[in-house]
Amino acid sequence: MSYIGLTGNPRQDKLISLVMANGYISNEELAANLGVTTQTIRRDIRSLSEQGLVSRHHGGAGRVSSIVNTEFSIRETTHIKEKTAIAKQIAEYIPDGSTLFITIGTTVEFIAKALETKSNLRIITNSHRVANILYQNKNFEVITVGGILRAHNGGIIGPDVISFINNFRADYLITSLGAITADGVLLDFDINEVAVVKAMLDHSRNKILAIDHTKFHTSAAVELGSLATISAIFTDCPPPNSIMKIIKENKIELHVAEL
Template identity: 75%
Template sequence: MTINTIKYTELTGNPRHDKLISLVQSNGYISNEELAHTLGVTTQTIRRDIKTLSQNGFISRHHGGAGRVSSITNTEFSIRETIHTEEKTLIANEISNYILDGSTLFITIGTTVEFIARALESKNNLRIITNSLRVANLLYINKNFEVITVGGMLRSHNGGIIGPNVVSFINHFRADYLITSLGAIANDGTLLDFDINEVAVVKAMLHNSKKVLIAADHSKFHTSAAVEIDTLRNNMVLFTDEKPPTEIMRIIREKKVELHTVKKHI
């Protein structure tokens, strides 16, 4: 796993605590072992630190690690581009291998789906409909692809295109696959994200897709977001890098969700 170590902000008066908070905020979720290694202390010390910081509302305490508290604000896009890159690459390659040549795809906004867009270069005869200008810029030069973008309001922070016209446009298409990432997967199987306008587009794509391919690295099981997309169900395929927690695995089995767990390089 790649740990993003951004410059920390003085919040608590304790430099180690401040570094721990910054690491959690920038990565979404980190295990006790990863924090101990990065900060150069024992896991027992990290557990005590997490307990103290969670009691004071700086982070969220989880079994085996710590996560962000906020379910409203996503980590800055430029930071998300640099974290969990190995996991995102492996997931992207697995999704690319899963997709059949000659398919029609919806692709949403996000750093993870940009990894997937790059991995699609080996495919042939794809039609791609996307509301991500960044994804379109990665794919349009490929002569094997037909790339269709939507018209609406362009967001400067992530290259996403949103608005009611986007939803209306999406409803004119039927796709073999929707490729999407998300903000979090709750223990009850609810799929969550941060922005209601972006979620509206994802819902339209989901409604018009035969299969939904969800790219979610392990941090998505240990964080939260405020806007509901849908719940795990039997036309969904979940691609991740670690076995999901027990509660989510139960939902996966009950709903007959197809699960692909990629193996990280050692």
């Protein structure tokens, strides 16, 4: 897999390629391969780690964990420009008078804010944070589920959530995820959150995936479904060729936001 062009910085793109090829690589090896000082490597690793592209270790860098997601507080302050542009496009795409499922995540929170310009929406969400953004809008009916409220991301999970979701049919599901593999498998990090998204997928007419470019190059451990089932993808960069092939074969709408 090529990582050229991922960051726009050729040295950092090469650093990512070396980390992915080796699993773990020391600062000294990276400095020798890239022809820079270890101080420069440390700065690059710090920046790439904050973007969720590599995992920062003492003395080097490794692949991003497929088991643990980047901390929510970091994710909500990274790729703001990209998430804002994606959110604006999705808000323009959603018709007034729609019923929406909205899941958990920093990207969907940007979308929730952008939806405030719409009228007569019914929103069913398992995100306390999304509900908090939208509930004061008199044009909306905001429905939250009952279950276990998670401290780290404001998500609500549990068996009662899935039973509740099964009572609805939504015009649109708006969700993000942890990663997409080259062969089109949708992945995320938490099995409990994935169970809720699967229920929403099963009860939605149109399925919208909102992802920034990093999701094409990272990994996660829990299988959510297949890209072939998605109706539309909103992102900030064209996907890799392998994913583009799946998009074309399945006639998935692709919307690339202008930054």
